[in-house]
Amino acid sequence: TAVFETKIDGYPTPKVTWLLNGKPLTPKEGAQVEMNAATGEAKLSIPKVDLQQHAGTVTCRLENPHGIQEETARLDILAAPLITTQLAKQEETVSGKDVTLRVIVRGSPRPEAQWFFNDTPITPENVTFDEEKSEYQLLVKQPTVATSEGTYRVVLKNALGETESTPCVLTVLEPVKLTKSAPTSDVVDLKVGEPFEISFDVGGKEAPKVQLTKDGKEVKFTSVEGTRHVYSIAEVRPEHQGVYKLTAKNKLSTEETNVTLNVTAPLNITQSLTDINTLLGQNGTLSIMCDAFPTPKVAWFFNDTELKNSPKHKIEAKQNVFSLTVNKCDHPDVGTYRVLIDNGIDHSEQTAKLHVGVKPKVEAAKPANDQTCVIGQDTQISWKFSGLEKPQVTW
The missing domain is CATH 2.60.40.10 (Immunoglobulins)
Structure with missing residues (x-):
């Protein structure tokens, strides 16, 4: 009293x-x-x-x-230090952004404050006291994960006693950072069978969520070790072509990067163009089998004149088979046909001949060849045939 x-x-x-x-x-x-x-x-x-x-x-x-x-x-009332508002149990800040830790204490004489970071005393140059609020403040300047993240506490002491705050864990957040190891370019051109790899180091605090998509559909990483994220293909095929997007996101930021893979394959002709023989009035088909990527463009020529789809000529492409059908072949259709194949990275051309034949035909009736011969004398039996190519005659 x-x-x-x-x-x-x-x-x-x-x-x-x-x-x-x-x-x-x-x-x-x-x-x-x-x-x-x-x-x-x-x-x-x-x-x-x-x-x-x-x-x-x-x-x-x-x-x-x-x-x-x-x-x-x-x-004047003398009292040992008494904390009325404790340190926050947890604080978050962004790397490089100052943060202030605060504790409100009653006590007389005014207590002296000693701050600690991971149990190491902190020098007083960044310690202040708000007399109106009786608030002790510690300013953590330009914090980084390496130098500032950890546990803070403060001990308050005067002639009548001392007290210690509850610990405060400071977390320093960092925005997403992408560091590309492979490929060296954002656009990669490969041939079928060559290896392909996407490799990124993904940093940030909190740890970012990382996703890889190909043409909008998620694909799984081949391996994830620490911050290194790798997607690899031992031998690329045409279906691997597309735009690969890597997205990394945390509380602070989102980063994206694209890698475009173009896959090509040179022409691989598995069945060549060959000469054909057809009969007058029947259809004749020239064909060639070719694997390539991108799918090649094919042009057909007859005696160096390019052919288009018409009632006379039918041009088709089914998977890797490219064909030209000459409908109702006639003698004017005889000649040299040429096919030109080009997929932008490779090209080839082949030629073949179309022969139009006529079925063998007996030009004289059999009864006209009936005859009587004398024993011991020569005789001759003959028939007249027509046809293209010249018919082979067997007696």
Whole structure:
């Protein structure tokens, strides 16, 4: 209990008012006021003084019609340090962005603060005190994961005792960072059978979520070791061609990068163009089998004149078979046909001849060859045949 006593005098008897830090004290604040008019003694009692509520300047004000008089005294309350607002258990900041740790403490005399980082004392140049709030502050400047991430605490001490804050774990976040190891270019041109690899180091705090897609559909990484993400193909095929997009995302940022894979294959002719023979009025088909990627463009020529689809000529491509059909072959269709195949990286041409034949035909009726011969004399039996090519005759 804090007790203040004074003697007063005046006529008429002055009105006595007690104030704490400029505000009148009432029983609501726990103040007990006594006045002995016979002796002129005035007394103020404040039981169970509280550092936050009662410390400061106590004023006794006397007032009557002839004037006002005041006397003041200091009420200093001694108390061991008491933390009223603890450090946050966890704090997050971005790499390079300053962060302030705060703790509010009551105590008199004013406690000294010693901050610790991972149990190592921190020098006081970045420590401040907000007297109005009774708040101790530690400024962590330009934090990084390597130098600033860890556990912080503060010990507060005065002549009456000491206390320690709960620990605060500071996490330093970093935006996503992509570092490409392979390929060296954003556009890769490969031939069928060659190897292909995408390799990135993906950094960031918190650890980013990483996804790889091909033409919008997710594909799985071949291996993930630490920050290194690898997607590899031992031998590329046409179906591997496309746009590969790597996306990495965390709380702070999202990063994307694209790699375009172009797959090509030189011409591989597995069945060549060959001469054909057909009969007059029948269809004749020239064909060639060729594997290539991209799919080749094919042009057909007859005696160096390019052919197009028409009632006479039918041009088809089914998978790797490319064909030209000459409908109802006639003698003007006889000649040299040429096919030109080109897929942009390789080209080839082949030629073949179309022969139009006529079925063998007996030009003279059999009865005309009936004859009688004399034994021992020569005789001749003959028939006349026609046809293209010249018919082979067997007796």
